[in-house]
Amino acid sequence: MLTDRIQESLRARNLDGWLFFDHHYRDPLAYRILEIPAGLLVSRRWYYFIPAEGEPQKLVHRIESGTLSSLPGTQHVYSSWVEQQQKLHAMLMSAARIAMQYSPNCAIPYISLVDGGTIELVRAAGVEVVSSADLVQEFEARLTEAQFQSHMEAGKRIDQIRGEAFQLIADRIRARNPITEFQVHEFIRRRFDQSGLESDHGPIVAVNASASDPHYEPSAERAAHIQSGDVVLIDMFAKLSNPGSIFYDITWTGVCGDTIPDRVQQVFNIVRDARKKATEFVIRKIVAGERLAGFEVDDVARGHIESHGLGEYFFHRTGHSIATEIHGTGANMDNLESHDERQLLPGSCFSVEPGVYLPEFGIRSEVNMYVGDGFAKVTGEEQEQLVLIKT
Numbered sequence: 479m480l481t482d483r484i485q486e487s488l489r490a491r492n493l494d495g496w497l498f499f500d501h502h503y504r505d506p507l508a509y510r511i512l513e514i515p516a517g518l519l520v521s522r523r524w525y526y527f528i529p530a531e532g533e534p535q536k537l538v539h540r541i542e543s544g545t546l547s548s549l550p551g552t553q554h555v556y557s558s559w560v561e562q563q564q565k566l567h568a569m570l571m572s573a574a575r576i577a578m579q580y581s582p583n584c585a586i587p588y589i590s591l592v593d594g595g596t597i598e599l600v601r602a603a604g605v606e607v608v609s610s611a612d613l614v615q616e617f618e619a620r621l622t623e624a625q626f627q628s629h630m631e632a633g634k635r636i637d638q639i640r641g642e643a644f645q646l647i648a649d650r651i652r653a654r655n656p657i658t659e660f661q662v663h664e665f666i667r668r669r670f671d672q673s674g675l676e677s678d679h680g681p682i683v684a685v686n687a688s689a690s691d692p693h694y695e696p697s698a699e700r701a702a703h704i705q706s707g708d709v710v711l712i713d714m715f716a717k718l719s720n721p722g723s724i725f726y727d728i729t730w731t732g733v734c735g736d737t738i739p740d741r742v743q744q745v746f747n748i749v750r751d752a753r754k755k756a757t758e759f760v761i762r763k764i765v766a767g768e769r770l771a772g773f774e775v776d777d778v779a780r781g782h783i784e785s786h787g788l789g790e791y792f793f794h795r796t797g798h799s800i801a802t803e804i805h806g807t808g809a810n811m812d813n814l815e816s817h818d819e820r821q822l823l824p825g826s827c828f829s830v831e832p833g834v835y836l837p838e839f840g841i842r843s844e845v846n847m848y849v850g851d852g853f854a855k856v857t858g859e860e861q862e863q864l865v866l867i868k869t
Contacts, residue, residue: 480513480617481528481550487616488530494573495529496613497600505579505591507807511617518545523562526551527569527576535569537562567603576600577610585816586611588799588807611820619801619808620825621724626848629724629800629827632675632717633846633858636726639669640714643683644732644865647704651734651869659683660701666714675716677804682713682729689731690840692794692833706869708734709742709839715804725804727829728858729844732865745788745834745841746864752782752832753843756796756811757856760822760830760847764854770822772797773813779832780814788834797829800846824851 488496498508501523508514512526522539526546529535534551538544539562543555554569556562570576580597581590589611600607621629643666650657662683670677684694685702689711696702704710715727733742756779763770776796783792797811798804809820811828822828831844846857 479550480511481534484528484613484617485530487613488528488577491577491612493530493575493577493608495527495570495576496610497570497576497578498526498528499578499592499596500524504593507579507589507591507614507618511614512549514546515548520545525566525569527573529573537565537569563599566599570600570603570605573605575606575608577613578607579610579614580607581609581611586810586818586820588805589614615799615808615820615823615826619799619806620823621801621827621848622825625722625724625802626825626827628718628720628722629726629846629848630857632723632726633728635673635675636714636716636728637859639666639673640712640728640730642669643712643714644710644730644867647710647732647734648867648869651704651706651867656703656705658701658703659685659688659696660698662704662712663696663701666712670716674719676719677716677725680713680715682711684711684840685709686839687837688840689842690835690837692835692840692842704734706734709841710734710865710867711840711842713842713844717802722802724802724827725800726846726858727800727804727831727844728846729831729833729842730861730865731841731843732867734867734869736866736868738864738866742839742841743864745836745839746843748783748786748788749832749834749841749843750861752779753830753845754860755779755782756830756832757845757847760849761854764822764849765852767852772809772811772818772820772822772828775811775822775830776813776818779811779830783832783834791834791836792832793835794833796832797847800827800829822849822854824849827857 525537536553579591713729717723779796795812799806799808833842
């Protein structure tokens with residue numbers, strides 16, 4: 479059972495329990511991890527405490543007494559705020575150190591979901607609150623075999639569509655039939671639909687200076703024509719249209735024309751090699767059975783780019799966790815936006831996507847990686863050379 483597995487993990491981490499709390503669906507992690515049914519009315523606060531030893535405890539409001547009925551444990555109810563606080567403190571009486579969805583200094587925003595007032599309330603019971611980040615990763619961000627296969631299948635379909643998108647650009651330019659960033663964007667969206675893929679936004683199709691905006695997305699009102707001589711960046715991400723499927727997320731870059739400008743080629747080589755050094759580092763560490771944290775992967779990719787004097791133009795983390803959401807809740811490859819010390823666990827999936835964003839053009843090279851038991855691998859095609867979009 480899930481509670482048994484959680485209790486085993488709590489004991490291994492010398493924690494006395496894990497306290498889940500929610501009000502108005504503020505913490506989606508709690509619902510996913512505990513598998514609480516969707517569609518419940520949650521207008522009052524609830525608490526669910528899984529101790530390292532013993533039976534779980536529930537605290538719910540009297541008018542929503544069935545909110546946690548799907549979960550095992552002893553139930554307590556409250557009406558007044560006085561009763562709520564007294565019973566919460568009683569639930570935590572034997573605990574000294576517990577985990578909650580909290581991140582010191584909000585270093586990991588995906589985990590920092592419990593409000594400050596609730597943290598204060600728990601601490602007032604004489605309990606030390608620590609981050610549940612490692613627990614969340616263990617129970618939320620590790621893929622099942624079926625989920626891993628969904629990621630791989632999405633990758634095959636997306637890699638195919640990526641090639642079609644670059645070919646569309648080449649065909650239109652050669653035919654002297656101008657095409658815009660947004661038209662390529664819409665082509666990819668249609669192909670996603672036709673291929674049984676879904677994504678709530680994207681893709682990014684960006685030329686020249688727009689490719690230096692990592693979150694640029696064209697629209698009907700804002701879209702450049704793609705022409706000979708342009709640098710073209712395409713960032714595509716989607717998952718199978720089945721419940722529980724896992725995203726696949728890649729970025730490739732090309733140049734329209736018969737030759738590649740020296741500066742563009744130089745920057746691409748630096749970015750590509752930063753990506754390769756990072757992925758090779760992950761594989762080497764995992765195969766050796768060594769503990770590997772997300773920040774260490776960022777250091778490898780960033781260090782390579784910095785060694786070529788371009789560090790100021792690489793201003794985002796090297797990679798992010800990937801799961802049922804494009805930005806998952808596992809370890810990020812990050813020592814820039816945060817110092818992510820979380821271990822890369824077996825069953826985890828993440829991106830490696832260094833980039834250099836100059837005023838005139840941007841280059842990003844992105845792959846996905848999966849960590850298994852004693853192995854790690856890149857899960858799709860890897861870009862070794864710029865796509866030459868011959869015109």
